[in-house]
Amino acid sequence: MPRSERSPLLLAGLLAGMGVAHFAAPRPFDAIIPRRLPGSPRAWTYASGAVELALAAGIAAPRTRASAAKAAAAFFVGVFPANVQMAADWRHRPAPLRAAALARLPLQLPLVLWARGVARNGKGLS
Template sequence: MSRSERSPLLLAGLLAVAGAAHFASPRPFDAIVPEALPGTPRAWTYASGAAELALAAGLALPRTRRGAALATAAFFAGVFPANVKMALDWRHRPTPQKAAAFARLPLQVPLVLWARGVAAGAEGRS
C-alpha cells in the first residue's frame, strides 16, 4: 500500500479514535466546549464524537472519501474555538500541560491541510 493510499486510512483512524474517546471519556471534552454554544457541553461532546466517527467512516470508503475529507477539513477548522478555550483555561497550569494546550492551536493547520490533501488525492482517482 502506497503512502497516498495509507493517508486517508490514517486520518480515518485518528478520527475514529478521537470520536470513540468522546464517548468513553467525555468529561475532558465537556470542559473545552465554549460557553457561547447553546445546549449542554455533553450534547456538544457527543455530537462532535459522532461527527468524528461519521467522518472516519466516510474517509475509509473510496466512494465517499472526497466529500468526507472536505467535511473533515471544515470540522478541524470548526473545533478550533474549543482548542482556544482549552489554551486559555490551561494558561495557569503547570508548564507541560500549558505547552500541550497551546501546541494544539497551530496543530489545526496541518490537520486541515492533511484533510484537504486527502480530498485532492480522492479527486484525482475519481
C-alpha cells in the same frame, strides 16, 4: 501499501479514535466546549464525537472519501474554538500542561491540510 494509499486510512483512524474517545471519556472534551455555545457541553461532546465517527467512515470508503475529507477539513476549522478555549482555561496550569494546550493550536493547520489533500486526490498526500 504506498504512503499515499495509507494516508486516508490514517486520517480515518485518527478521526475514529477521537470519536470513540468522546464517548468513552467525555469529561475532558466537555471542559473545552466554549461556554458561549447553547445547551450542555456533554451534548456538544457527543455530537462532535458522532461527527468524527461519521467522517472516519466516509473517508475510509473510497466512494465518499473526497466529500468526507472536505467535510473533515471544515470540521477541523470548526472545532478550533475549543482548542482556543482550552488554551485560555489552562493558562494557569503547570508549564507542561500549558505548553500542551498551546501546542494544540497550530496542530489544526496540518490536520486541515491533510484532509484537503485527501479530498483533492482521493488517496491523500504523497
